[in-house]
Amino acid sequence: EDQVTQSPEALRLQEGESSSLNCSYTVSGLRGLFWYRQDPGKGPEFLFTLYSAGEEKEKERLKATLTKKESFLHITAPKPEDSATYLCAVQATRDDKIIFGKGTRLHILP
Amino acid sequence: DGGITQSPKYLFRKEGQNVTLSCEQNLNHDAMYWYRQDPGQGLRLIYYSQIVNDFQKGDIAEGYSVSREKKESFPLTVTSAQKNPTAFYLCASSLEVAGTGELFFGEGSRLTVL
Secondary structure, three states, X not given: OOEEEEEOOEEEEEOOOOEEEEEEEEOOOEEEEXXXXXXXXXXXXXXXXXXXXXXXXXXXXXXXXXXXXXXXXXXXXXXXXXXXXXXXXXXXXXXXXXXXXXXXXXXXXX | OOOEEEEOOEEEEOOOOOEEEXXXXXXXXXXXXXXXXXXXXXXXXXXXXXXXXEEEEOOOOOOEEEOOOEOOXXXXXXXXXXXXXXXXXXXXXXXXXXXXXXXXXXXXXXXXXX
């Protein structure tokens, strides 16, 4: 069964304190791995797509990396406005369904 | 502005009543999706549609129904058969199902069963 597991469930950081979020996945054939940001009471907002191991994508203070079994979302010198829930999702080649993890709630303290 | 519009934002329903959530997009996307989100849970796929007049069940389709009569519209009906309908419902669209994985989401509809 295709599965996505994110850790930690929640993370509190001081402003400027860099860290990483983890997304482990099990999928029969990976079409793509995706990162989204979700603010409370809102729909998720797309951040990145990664297709193959070794690939990296960057956007402002965020950098996503991919290996054969997991992906990391690195947050460098975060600011309070980076506080949100970060969702990881995978799409399998078998049926093209997109499966989401439960997310990591990130809180950046000023 | 292009995007996805969901309505209503908040909805209250009595047990035994059907309710329909609206989802409209003006992005000219072929694929549309309905997800359900419960507190502390990931998004779970209810139904998706790749093209007009065609749709497929997701992982939790029981108690829900959809239609896709127009490219722009993908309404979701929560029927009385859905045992635990209180949740946050999200509609999304993409250029195609097997695309870049970039889903565009609406603002969501929060359904509460009284």
